Amino acid sequence: MDKRTFLKNIGALGLFPLTNQLHYEEADSKLIDTADYNESDFWKLVRSQYNLHPDFINLESGYYNIIPKPTLAKQIEHIKRINLEGSFYMRNNRFKDKAMVTDQLSKLVNCPSDNLVITRNATESLDLVISGFPWEKGDEAIYALQDYGSMQDMFEQISKRHNVVLKKVSIPNHPLNDEEIVSIYKSQITAKTKLIMVSHMINITGQILPIKKICLMAKNYGVKVLVDGAHCVGHFDFKIDDLGCDYYGSSLHKWLATPLGAGLLYVDSKHIPNIWPLIADHEKNPTKIQRLSHTGTHPCSTDLSIIDSIEYLNWIGIKRKEKRLNYLKSYWLDALKDNPKIIINTPYDKKRSCGIGNVGIRNMKPELLAKRLYEEFKIFTVAIDYANVKGCRITPNVFNNTQELDSFIVAMQTLADT
Numbered sequence: 001m002d003k004r005t006f007l008k009n010i011g012a013l014g015l016f017p018l019t020n021q022l023h024y025e026e027a028d029s030k031l032i033d034t035a036d037y038n039e040s041d042f043w044k045l046v047r048s049q050y051n052l053h054p055d056f057i058n059l060e061s062g063y064y065n066i067i068p069k070p071t072l073a074k075q076i077e078h079i080k081r082i083n084l085e086g087s088f089y090m091r092n093n094r095f096k097d098k099a100m101v102t103d104q105l106s107k108l109v110n111c112p113s114d115n116l117v118i119t120r121n122a123t124e125s126l127d128l129v130i131s132g133f134p135w136e137k138g139d140e141a142i143y144a145l146q147d148y149g150s151m152q153d154m155f156e157q158i159s160k161r162h163n164v165v166l167k168k169v170s171i172p173n174h175p176l177n178d179e180e181i182v183s184i185y186k187s188q189i190t191a192k193t194k195l196i197m198v199s200h201m202i203n204i205t206g207q208i209l210p211i212k213k214i215c216l217m218a219k220n221y222g223v224k225v226l227v228d229g230a231h232c233v234g235h236f237d238f239k240i241d242d243l244g245c246d247y248y249g250s251s252l253h254k255w256l257a258t259p260l261g262a263g264l265l266y267v268d269s270k271h272i273p274n275i276w277p278l279i280a281d282h283e284k285n286p287t288k289i290q291r292l293s294h295t296g297t298h299p300c301s302t303d304l305s306i307i308d309s310i311e312y313l314n315w316i317g318i319k320r321k322e323k324r325l326n327y328l329k330s331y332w333l334d335a336l337k338d339n340p341k342i343i344i345n346t347p348y349d350k351k352r353s354c355g356i357g358n359v360g361i362r363n364m365k366p367e368l369l370a371k372r373l374y375e376e377f378k379i380f381t382v383a384i385d386y387a388n389v390k391g392c393r394i395t396p397n398v399f400n401n402t403q404e405l406d407s408f409i410v411a412m413q414t415l416a417d418t
């Protein structure tokens, strides 16, 4: 597509003239039967269920997912109900409801509900395990330079606090095979290694790691594995029970598209008594996972909305969503990968990533690339410039269409030529 066609298309998308006016439409709470919709019409319908910002193309759903109108309508109902019932709700229903929601969530991620708690985000879930692990002086932990910063910060804190030795590995953007990745972690294990943290999906590149094989290897050495699955629940099809991990943490306001402030933590039964909670709870039975989930008073309407987000995901279907996200990522990635001025930081093998990808331009700093994409083309992304990743993270969502990706492709080709 040439630049003129691009500008015509972007105009047709309603991106110019710029307006700061957001159009909040009446939320449509119906999930209609789409059995006779073809694929293209189905995704058009999904797009229509979102209020999209008129001033820019949102290719940064990696931070969190905006929620579709049906979920938003339900969330507003929950907020109104809790505001009406007030303390009556909190005293009589809050914890019963939370248990019911946890039960539904455990069915979605496929693990027993006795091993699952709802948290406020992945940071809380993962930091709870890192900080609450029964560390002893001289113990060793392994994680990757490509892991999320807050978890690396917590490892540094426990290193200072408990004299834990930190071993940092680096994951190549284009691994040869699973064995290469497994051996990177394996090479750092010693008799003192207690815990490996590994990203199920590396957030800066979208690379999916072979968790099952890493867990199997670690088990042979008696090392526990904490999986950072912040980007995985609701993004692609997997079962926690299949992975063989010891702990799993995820955000739910990312790909399950719950309202902001929801996450989950899975802990294998044998480890529940050994983890110190972040906030102490009145549950004194050491085998009950609820002892790890004290939050104090917080906006519990978000917890209730998890049910509605699961309903919306099931309406789309996780396999269909996974296929669509992978298709959208491949759509732009395949169009750009042969340009010699462009660097792809995400594996080409479609099984090693899903919706998230990362791309850079040789000799252009990621920060400048993100700035120019936004200022000159009204495309919102995020710059990544650390470890072995120099580029912008590109994260389309179920509401994005290929016309928007065409705009992105033309923008990248234009910028690569300047």
Ligand SMILES: Cc1ncc(COP(=O)(O)O)c(C=O)c1O
Pocket: 062, 063, 121, 122, 123, 124, 147, 148, 199, 201, 202, 203, 228, 230, 231, 251
């Ligand atoms: C890999 C990874 N882990 C953890 C987190 C933290 O998630 P939250 O901010 O929802 O706690 C993020 C957030 O982007 C992430 O990308």
